[in-house]
Amino acid sequence: MAASAAALCKVRFMARVVQKFGGTSVADVERIRKAAEKTKAEVDAGNEVAVVVSAMAGVTNQLVEYVGAMSPMHDAREYDVVVSSGEQVTTGLMALALQEMGIQARSWLGWQMPIRTDDSHSRARIKSIDSSELDRRLTAGEVAVMPGFQGITEKNRVTTLGRGGSDTSAVALAAALNADRCDIYTDVDGVYTCDPRIVVKAQKLDRITYEEMLEMASQGAKVLQTRSVEMAMNHGVRLYVRSTFTDGDGTLVCDEDEIVEDQVVSGIAYSRDEAKITLVQVPDRPGVAAAIFGPLADENVNVDMIVQSTAADGALTDITFTVAKIDFDRAAKLLGDLQQEIGYEAVIADSSVVKVSVIGVGMRSHAGVAQLMFKTLSEKGINVQVISTSEIKVSVLIAEEYAELALRALHTAYGLDAD
């Protein structure tokens, strides 16, 4: 009986873990080996592990550059064929690295599982993952290695999930495999209150809510792809952001009720990826907004912030909005084609802008958060060009040159500075 009790004490709780390694974590053979050690640690702990890998750092950029040089207005289906290849390389190499460590491992390409997506090439969404075979093999102790970022359509064409899409691949796999957690390994050791390269007093967060992380990601923090957070939230996937290069707990992205501290603002994000467009002297008539934003939406140009100045004479107004810089040329061309129809006088474009956002679920129950933002920026002489808000964030568009100043001032004003 004593022996049996001792045996029982040794029973460990087996967990199922999905690990995702980003581009800098698999930048070369040596780093892939280092990343594989993180996998080995989980295997040694008795856990079942599936691994999702990005392309080696720089590879995807190179491939995107090839496509751009070959065909500026490219067929997105062939773009996907080209750029999805980078992950295939690291997938095979990671499987080999694990095998070298005596771990039973094999690669699973997007089409082999398969991972089905819709047919929005270059920005596809995962529809389903057939994980039945993987499930069986994980249970049998085999490690599965799969490329992030890629999938296939119903018609068996290759798709990619948009930049940063490997995060989403990992979360989707974690959801499909009903994993206990999804570890996103990267070159930083967690999610910070602000970009520590700009705000030295930024602090690593131990926990952050899905909602806040979602806003952080959509407002420019590059640590996770927005869609991956959304998916984790919807499927209740426990997400850890942690470093491949150091040990440590990283940051847990989880439900609000798992977080005890009540910080009003959790973090400050910024994005230099937007450009501002102003349509001057637009006739202020019903349907004009639809005439502008409908065609942009049809062309998949996402419009973010919008402001319309009041028309003094009630006849003509200015409309200002922001689009992603990469969509700017397409937006400008489209608006040019529509000048007659919309009847505006001129387009003014400005890409020297930065969007700064303060984010926190505490805003729901605290007034004055936006006011503190405007006051702080005003005291530093920073002009706010456009404002947009949601329940848990306030974003402002300011001139790019003030970015660092604004971030540091706001970080201090909201009491986020480390001691």
Place this chain on the structure above:
Amino acid sequence: MAASAAALCKVRFMARVVQKFGGTSVADVERIRKAAEKTKAEVDAGNEVAVVVSAMAGVTNQLVEYVGAMSPMHDAREYDVVVSSGEQVTTGLMALALQEMGIQARSWLGWQMPIRTDDSHSRARIKSIDSSELDRRLTAGEVAVMPGFQGITEKNRVTTLGRGGSDTSAVALAAALNADRCDIYTDVDGVYTCDPRIVVKAQKLDRITYEEMLEMASQGAKVLQTRSVEMAMNHGVRLYVRSTFTDGDGTLVCDEDEIVEDQVVSGIAYSRDEAKITLVQVPDRPGVAAAIFGPLADENVNVDMIVQSTAADGALTDITFTVAKIDFDRAAKLLGDLQQEIGYEAVIADSSVVKVSVIGVGMRSHAGVAQLMFKTLSEKGINVQVISTSEIKVSVLIAEEYAELALRALHTAYGLDAD
């Protein structure tokens, strides 16, 4: 009636063509565009075209290097996953290049068609190509672009066909599509009587028989993969070797009865890829050859030339043979393990050797070809270490330092020098 006759006169014979572009022909975006012009020329001539591409020059070597650095004794299945990715990149880029020229084109990856192979990973053989959909699309005027070198097994694992395998992909596709010809585009303008970098007086051949080309390829001429020639011969695929960078007819590889000139020797090939192994003092008993070469064959080590010296005392003999340099380490290890069993005294290895072969279907009806070879080499003071012959070739192994001398002397002796 006159109009109708004129219309008839304009009818051109439509041909179905498979074009294959090697690594140097698709080395960068600019060259891919140049290659695409060759495709456009065929399309403009009213032909149906399928295109097979290699990886960009250098890419496959880089990938092989990654695998070697990660895992010297690697799992060939994961090796295939890694190294097959290079062709995917050029496939997408080529499709884009063609689209930019206004040509309807799409990529077809190995798994999409699919191209089925056996499961000899890293050196797989094509078993079948499902070309029904391609056939339909070619007829409809669409250009198909597909990666060379890759296929999938019955179990949907990725395979590769061995170095130079894209030639075989092209020929297999030409056979499956019942193409009128298969054009192998490369950086030389055809098949030469000898390597023109060594023998300046080497001449381009207008035509060469399948059999000769097969020997040329197996004996070291890198212009075509051996298996591709074998497959072309078996399926009667008319094969043109031609340059991507110049215009010209190149060399036609065809049946013997299509060739009118009667040259006894068509070409001289050489290979630096072999290493010589001598087992010293092997007991000269029945079954000893099987004890040596059986295990090597089981481990997929191909043995090429073999010579056994006569045992003076009838008890002990030396056995010399050659293996590919890349198989050398494996062969050495295997023979080490077998020393007890075989009972040899020592192994002597020598990788400073070159194999020189004279090749020609004319040998079948002409005596004295081998004799002229030995005489010529002897006059230059070159010692012949091993000899092997077939119906249409004589090969000798000589010290590497004599390679250039031997090739030039033989080229002259067989009357192959250009005027």
